[in-house]
Amino acid sequence: MLLLKAGNESTPVANQILYLAEVIKNEQGEDSFAAMDRTNSPKAITDNQGHFLFVNVPPGNYGLVLDTISNSYLLLQPGSEEAVLVSATADSTIDLGTLEYDSLPIPSP
Numbered sequence: 001m002l003l004l005k006a007g008n009e010s011t012p013v014a015n016q017i018l019y020l021a022e023v024i025k026n027e028q029g030e031d032s033f034a035a036m037d038r039t040n041s042p043k044a045i046t047d048n049q050g051h052f053l054f055v056n057v058p059p060g061n062y063g064l065v066l067d068t069i070s071n072s073y074l075l076l077q078p079g080s081e082e083a084v085l086v087s088a089t090a091d092s093t094i095d096l097g098t099l100e101y102d103s104l105p106i107p108s109p
Contacts, residue, residue, distance in 0.1 A: 002050040003100040010100055012050030019043050020054055020062035020086060021074065034063035034074055034083070041065075057088045064096070066104065073105055 002013040021036035042062070044052040064075045064084040075084045078100050086094055 001098045002046050002052065003098060004104055004106075005100060005102050012048060013046055013104065013106065014048045014050060016046045016106060017043065017067040017069075018046065018052055018054075019065040019067055019072070020057060020088075021065045023061040023063055023085065031061070031085075034065065036065050036067075036072060038067070059089050060087075062086045062088060064099075066106070068105060071105065075099065078102075 002016065002018075003010040004013050005011075019036045019038070020042040021034035022041070023031050023034050026032035042054045042057045044054045046052045062085065064086065066073045066075055076082060077084055084096065084099065086096070088094065
């Protein structure tokens, strides 16, 4: 679930496009960057409650990306400098829990 803090309350982030960007490793085998393709990358759109679901995701490691059409942003763990990373395996379901942010690069709800 994707939420945006507003004072003491949290508002669902509705109707926003999310992608899973493939994590690319460097020559040393370390995660280096995440690459997203709007045509082929797994895509989801948040519902009115901020929930989102990616289906039929090929196994692999991915970063969660917020896409605003004009720009895309690799989301960080709330309150952290670490990217939201997902390791997908065949026939699995991964719950990212609640991702609650103080700000996001989207228009105010």
